[in-house]
Amino acid sequence: MKRTLLILSAVTLFLGACGGSSESTDTASSTATTAPTVSKPAMDPGELAIVKSDCIGCHNKDNKIIGPSYLEIAEKYPSTDENIALLASKIIKGGKGVWGEIPMTPHTKITEDEAKTMVKYILSLKK
Template identity: 65%
Template sequence: MKIKYLLLAVAMIGLTAFSNANLDETYINSSKIKSSKIQISDGEKLIAKSDCIGCHNKDKKVVGPSYVDIANKYAANDKNINYLSGKIIKGGSGVWGTLPMGAHASLTKDDAKSMVKYILSLKK
């Protein structure tokens, strides 16, 4: 069963790695707001360009926990930002279940911290 989840995660990562989504500018169209720009944080841009969406979603559990669940579990302080950015870079398992999160060794510490700051800003 673990192998199936791992293969599913790898397939999702592979599919999302070839996305051409350009998230530099986003517009909202509604009756009250007419085509106004929304600022997107650096962390959110980095997440959108990475393979994170293969296993994580903003508010729903996929393979790994949702970003909102992570934000609700950890306070936005330097200790947690350093801890979580290290987990992103090195990978790991055991906190959210037995399925391990792969390492993202190509990320810089600053980029990982930006991603974590964005995730922790989603606390409800």
């Protein structure tokens, strides 16, 4: 029994010491360096602000979740300075009744400029 264990240990050490050839490592590293890089288009500042906030919990670009989709909002409100200010205010202060009985919670940590940037992006989605 001890002899079998000793032989298995020796074989394991031998195989572990081999570690494979350096050729496969070089191939992997050269493949990684020659692979083409795909760059994403820069994200709109308003979209980036939305992604960084908690908006995705209630809103989606295309589909209604709890609140309306961004496309529904864009269809309802023309992109005017008055609407941008109104919607930015609703983001910050919250609101209820325009899209149903479920209230939109206030987002007091979002600045007016950030909210306006978000609204401009949303309204730019109008088809």
